[in-house]
Amino acid sequence: MREAKTSPVQLTAAATGALPRALLLAICIIYGLTGLFHRDPWKNEDAAGFGVMWQLATGGVHDWLMPNIAGRPFTDDGPLVFWIGATMIRLFGNWLGAPDASRLATALCFFGTCAFIWYTTYLLGRRDEVQPFAYAFGGQPSARDYGRTLADGALLVFLACVGLAVRGHETTAQVGQVALIAMILYGLVRSLDKPVHGSLVFGLGLGALTLASGPILPLALLVAAAICAAVCAPMPGRRLAAIGVPLALLIVAAWLAAAYFSTADRQEAVTFIREWARYDRRSYGAPNMQTFGFNMRNLFLYAWPVWPIAAWAWVAWAGMRRAPHVALPLALLLPTLVLLFLQTNASDAQFILLLPPMAILGAFALPTLARGVINAIDWFALLFFTIFGSTVWFLWVAKTTGWPPRIAGNVFRQLPGYQHHFRLSSVIFALLVTVAWVLVVRWRLSRAPKQIWRPVVISAAGTTLMWVMAMTLWLPSINYGKTYRDVVEAAAMALPPAYQCVQPIRMGNAQLASFAYFGHFRFGGPEDDCDILLRHDGADYGDPSKISHFEWRLIWEGRRPADRDERFRMYRLVDTSRATHARPELPRHRLPQ
Structure with a gap:
């Protein structure tokens, strides 16, 4: 009842x-x-x-x-x-x-x-x-x-x-x-x-x-x-x-x-x-x-x-x-x-x-919900997502055409080394989504539907607009700024042709996964006698300490272009007594920090 x-x-x-x-x-x-x-x-x-x-x-x-x-x-x-x-x-x-x-x-x-x-x-x-x-x-x-x-x-x-x-x-x-x-x-x-x-x-x-x-x-x-x-x-x-x-x-x-x-x-x-x-x-x-x-x-x-x-x-x-x-x-x-x-x-x-x-x-x-609350939610969403979408388009035009030059310069300053390429399919899809957003807003404001889901129609359409535009117009730029691919491939080119394993130091799970997948690094555990050392340095910790007749020589360093707070350094263990780059007989129980 x-x-x-x-x-x-x-x-x-x-x-x-x-x-x-x-x-x-x-x-x-x-x-x-x-x-x-x-x-x-x-x-x-x-x-x-x-x-x-x-x-x-x-x-x-x-x-x-x-x-x-x-x-x-x-x-x-x-x-x-x-x-x-x-x-x-x-x-x-x-x-x-x-x-x-x-x-x-x-x-x-x-x-x-x-x-x-x-x-x-x-x-x-x-x-x-x-x-x-x-x-x-x-x-x-x-x-x-x-x-x-x-x-x-x-x-x-x-x-x-x-x-x-x-x-x-x-x-x-x-x-x-x-x-x-x-x-x-x-x-x-x-x-x-x-x-x-x-x-x-x-x-x-x-x-x-x-x-x-x-x-x-x-x-x-x-x-x-x-x-x-x-x-x-x-x-x-x-x-x-x-x-x-x-x-x-x-x-x-x-x-x-x-x-x-x-x-x-x-x-x-x-x-x-x-x-x-x-x-x-x-x-x-x-x-x-x-x-x-x-x-x-x-x-x-x-x-x-x-x-x-x-x-x-x-x-x-x-x-x-x-x-x-x-x-x-x-x-x-x-x-x-x-x-x-x-x-x-x-x-x-x-x-x-x-x-x-x-x-x-x-x-x-x-x-x-009262009518006043519904209107407040609608107008807030309409204003916020319209400004967001307009900004996304404006910045993309500046990135693509170079005008205004000051805005374009600021965009590329955040992505040093990035090469922008025009992708017609992404632009068409973003245009379709933008037109759909305009039609949804026009329908919502002109028809004033009575259905109880009307307070969140513009908000749901706005989040869809926001995400789709970001993942079409700006996906290459975002991907460039958030991937480890380029730095890992550079590190992989510096690896010696023959090595036993790589000992990771201060490497997070995301970094370890990226180096393993993109660079096919063979990582070893703390108990392994690795002849390559890969460090993630958030600060300057100096070179690893020497061990008897062995020393760690820096063979590569780099970082992601969009991240200034992290740096990777790769070292190779060298037998200084033999003055050779062939892999030496490695001493055990040495884990430099």
């Missing part, structure tokens, strides 16, 4: 017209696929994630069960997303190239996230307690139409998020984690009407999230779901615990057992698993001002316009905060938000995890 007395929504059927399916799918596909192809892995997390995937794709069972980058164990996240990326490289790498093929995993995760957000909101939107006020003579929308319109709104809210553009197109574990959080939320909602089905999805998502991240995030979500089941009466808490939790534990145990029993060196497996479990504990700690200040400066812009709409949903549905459409998204949003403020090292990599529950919660705010 509908709870008309507590519902703050009063709508007619005309306000619940759904977007055409073809249009909604086209927006998702264009936005999701743009920026995934014809570029290199970018520093930092993008290159590191690709490095793990490429190592798995070219390695054996040991690499798949205990992911690594050129032999360095990678325990920052679990292996699930890297398994998917490595599979894509094996299937499509010869056709697309390894970097582009790896990002098919990113596309799958993005589209999965969109699907879970839409269906979760649709199921919640059909529930009796959220239906609009029932008029005496009819005219209110049907539950099915209302649910579809809310689902369309949730998806548009998600796509409208400014911060989704870059983070949603990288080869990182976070793109899989955000899809699995959306999957867990779908399982919780599905359990309201189909307890067994929903519990299975919930358990599968919880176990998969553990394999894609670490133990703390899924454990926090599990505790939050248990608390939510205690305050939200419709949730089948016992069924979720009896089915979902054992399934999740079984999934995690299967990976741990496979990693332990697949190698003869059981201690190596134990060390890897222990470091994977400990990474989370080292990543979180007591609140600190650095993390708090970073989040306060960046989170509100990153999650615009999702966060104010989601916040308004909490206010608008004040009388129904224990209902599933408010309680369930909050159950996953709040622990994720708390973990953000407990990070020991501030980063925006985890911001994307907030978006699915925020978008679903925000969808239920759309029918309650």
Whole structure:
């Protein structure tokens, strides 16, 4: 029975017209696929994630069960997303190239996230307690139409998020984690009407999230779901615990057992698993001002316009905060938000995890927004993205034509050594997107549609415009500024024809992955007798110390043109007593810093 007395929504059927399916799918596909192809892995997390995937794709069972980058164990996240990326490289790498093929995993995760957000909101939107006020003579929308319109709104809210553009197109574990959080939320909602089905999805998502991240995030979500089941009466808490939790534990145990029993060196497996479990504990700690200040400066812009709409949903549905459409998204949003403020090292990599529950919660705010608020959101988006698009075109014209010369000089000063090439296909695609933006704005302002998703149409179209234009007109420039390809190829040319291995010093995961992939460097571990030393120097540390009759001679140094804060130096071990460049008999236990 509908709870008309507590519902703050009063709508007619005309306000619940759904977007055409073809249009909604086209927006998702264009936005999701743009920026995934014809570029290199970018520093930092993008290159590191690709490095793990490429190592798995070219390695054996040991690499798949205990992911690594050129032999360095990678325990920052679990292996699930890297398994998917490595599979894509094996299937499509010869056709697309390894970097582009790896990002098919990113596309799958993005589209999965969109699907879970839409269906979760649709199921919640059909529930009796959220239906609009029932008029005496009819005219209110049907539950099915209302649910579809809310689902369309949730998806548009998600796509409208400014911060989704870059983070949603990288080869990182976070793109899989955000899809699995959306999957867990779908399982919780599905359990309201189909307890067994929903519990299975919930358990599968919880176990998969553990394999894609670490133990703390899924454990926090599990505790939050248990608390939510205690305050939200419709949730089948016992069924979720009896089915979902054992399934999740079984999934995690299967990976741990496979990693332990697949190698003869059981201690190596134990060390890897222990470091994977400990990474989370080292990543979180007591609140600190650095993390708090970073989040306060960046989170509100990153999650615009999702966060104010989601916040308004909490206010608008004040009388129904224990209902599933408010309680369930909050159950996953709040622990994720708390973990953000407990990070020991501030980063925006985890911001994307907030978006699915925020978008679903925000969808239920759309029918309650006042006309003045809707107009404010529209005009802000219209002004911001019009200025952004005009600036992108203006700077591109200056870069291409050299006029105005001062602006063109400033552009090329940021990219020393860059050679600009005119690409007709990119210009045509950018023009089409710009025309589409103008048509969307004209339609929105002239027709004044009554559908409840109208407040976020311009915002969603604007973020699509922003990303597509950046990834067409400016992709070569951005790629030049964020790739390690050129510096790695220069270093590879300086390598001796014959060498045993390269010892990396102060090399991050992204740098190690880039040198291994682009330069095919053979890296060695600390216990290996490497005759080449590759250092990453953020400052001048001086030359490595000499060892008896051996010395390290500098054979190459360089840096990325767009980065002045890092420099790479490569040294070769030379036997000074023999005065020869042939590889000497190497002394053991020497690791210069």
